[in-house]
Amino acid sequence: MGNTVLVKKMNEINEMKRYYQSYLIDKLPPGSVFAAKTPTCSITAYKSGKVLFQGGGCEVEAAKWGELSAANTEKKKRNAGIYLPDQFETLSVIGSDEVGTGDFFGPMTVVAAYVKKEQIPLLKELGVKDSKNLKDDQIISIAKQIKNIVPYSLLTLHNEKYNMLQKSGMSQGKIKALLHNQAIGHVLGKIAPEQPDAILIDQFAKEEIYYQYLKNEKVIQRNNVFFSTKAESVHLAVAAASILARYAFVRHFENLSKEAGFTLTKGAGSKVDEAAAKLIHEKGIDALPAFVKLHFANTEKAMSIYRKKYR
Ligand code: MG
Numbered sequence: 001m002g003n004t005v006l007v008k009k010m011n012e013i014n015e016m017k018r019y020y021q022s023y024l025i026d027k028l029p030p031g032s033v034f035a036a037k038t039p040t041c042s043i044t045a046y047k048s049g050k051v052l053f054q055g056g057g058c059e060v061e062a063a064k065w066g067e068l069s070a071a072n073t074e075k076k077k078r079n080a081g082i083y084l085p086d087q088f089e090t091l092s093v094i095g096s097d098e099v100g101t102g103d104f105f106g107p108m109t110v111v112a113a114y115v116k117k118e119q120i121p122l123l124k125e126l127g128v129k130d131s132k133n134l135k136d137d138q139i140i141s142i143a144k145q146i147k148n149i150v151p152y153s154l155l156t157l158h159n160e161k162y163n164m165l166q167k168s169g170m171s172q173g174k175i176k177a178l179l180h181n182q183a184i185g186h187v188l189g190k191i192a193p194e195q196p197d198a199i200l201i202d203q204f205a206k207e208e209i210y211y212q213y214l215k216n217e218k219v220i221q222r223n224n225v226f227f228s229t230k231a232e233s234v235h236l237a238v239a240a241a242s243i244l245a246r247y248a249f250v251r252h253f254e255n256l257s258k259e260a261g262f263t264l265t266k267g268a269g270s271k272v273d274e275a276a277a278k279l280i281h282e283k284g285i286d287a288l289p290a291f292v293k294l295h296f297a298n299t300e301k302a303m304s305i306y307r308k309k310y311r
Contacts, residue, residue: 002058006051006065009102009268010297013045015172016065064206066229084226088235091197092116094187095237096180098204099245101172104272104298105264105291106253108162108175111245112183113152114191115237122149123236130232131242136250143247150240153186154248155179163294173205177213185220198224202231202238256291264291268298276302281310 008016013033017024020036020043028035033045040057053062085091096112115123126149127134127142134142157165157179165175180201188196199221201210207227211219231238257264260279265271276298279291285303292299 002054002056004053004058004062006053006062007049008045008051008065009049011102011172011268011293011295012065013049013051014295014297016043016045016051018171064209066204084228084234085198088198088200088226090117090120091235093235093237094184094196094199095202095231095235095239095241096184096200097202097232097238097242097245098176098179099242099249101176101204102268103249103253103266104268104276104293104296105266106249106256107159108157108179109245109248109252110155110157110176110179110183111152111241111248112180112187113146113150113237113241113244114187114196115150115235115240117197119149120236123240128236128239128243130230130239131246132232134243136246139243139246140250143243146240147244147247150237151187151190152241152244153183153190154244155183156248156252158252158290159292160290163289166293166295171213173209174213176204177210178217180210181214181217181220188220196224198226200226200228200231200235200238202242203227203229260291268296270301273298273301273305277305277309280306 017034020034020038023036023038025035025037029044031046031048033047035045036043038057038061041053041055041061043051043053043061045051051065053059092115094112094114096110098108098110100106100108123146126145127138128146131139157175162175166172184199205213210227228234232242233239253264253266261282262275262278265275276288276292280288280302288294288299
């Protein structure tokens with residue numbers, strides 16, 4: 001019997017719980033957030049963030065929720081027949097990525113960007129690389145240069161709208177898929193009649209799930225569309241998209257801080273709870289939906305801090 005463990009943030013665990021809604025079981029092991037049993041796999045998520053997948057279908061199920069260890073992912077890619085064309089990194093590619101999905105404060109930003117093969121050396125020269133290895137000030141300076149060089153589409157989902165969609169029952173995964181599809185469509189429109197060699201999406205859901213999210217949408221293009229985790233290091237187009245998305249996120253974040261009257265905190269840790277409690281104290285609870293992603297566990301924690309500390 002297979003056995004796979006992932007470590008997830010609480011908002012992701014909540015998303016999983018919604019996803020497995022019809023498979024939830026009532027009897028919860030100690031310390032667990034939810035337990036579910038599908039025909040091929042048992043899933044138990046713990047308050048510690050650990051999510052345990054057990055059973056014959058556990059690898060497939062776990063892969064829906066992202067990154068296993070690198071070696072495991074490589075093996076799975078080969079087994080699943082996911083491949084990229086040879087010398088993929090040298091092709092003309094539209095890449096897409098999103099930012100802000102794990103941050104309690106601030107919007108979700110999605111960018112698709114087109115990098116032609118001739119531009120690759122220039123982008124390297126300008127310092128375009130995996131944005132996880134770049135600091136905010138580097139990202140801002142690189143973004144300012146590349147935004148005039150590469151055709152791109154930026155979609156910003158502000159907090160009010162995000163909360164509305166989320167409340168209507170849309171998962172974060174589906175929201176991402178809609179925005180990626182739209183941004184890619186915009187870029188294809190901008191560069192037409194030119195066609196990219198390929199489209200590469202930084203993978204947030206398995207390919208089938210991505211298209212399932214889009215089942216009621218006009219899918220812009222299916223040919224030559226590839227999905228890869230850590231796609232920023234697979235092609236510079238995704239790295240460029242990621243830098244532009246982070247740049248937009250950082251700017252919105254600064255504006256939100258100005259509106260709040262103090263510097264907000266990125267991520268979803270305990271400092272974020274403190275900041276949100278302060279925001280509730282200063283602006284009132286009704287101001288919250290314009291600043292945060294309400295379905296994160298941080299909302300409850302912030303309320304509880306607010307009640308203890310400020311009232
Ligand atoms: Mg990504």
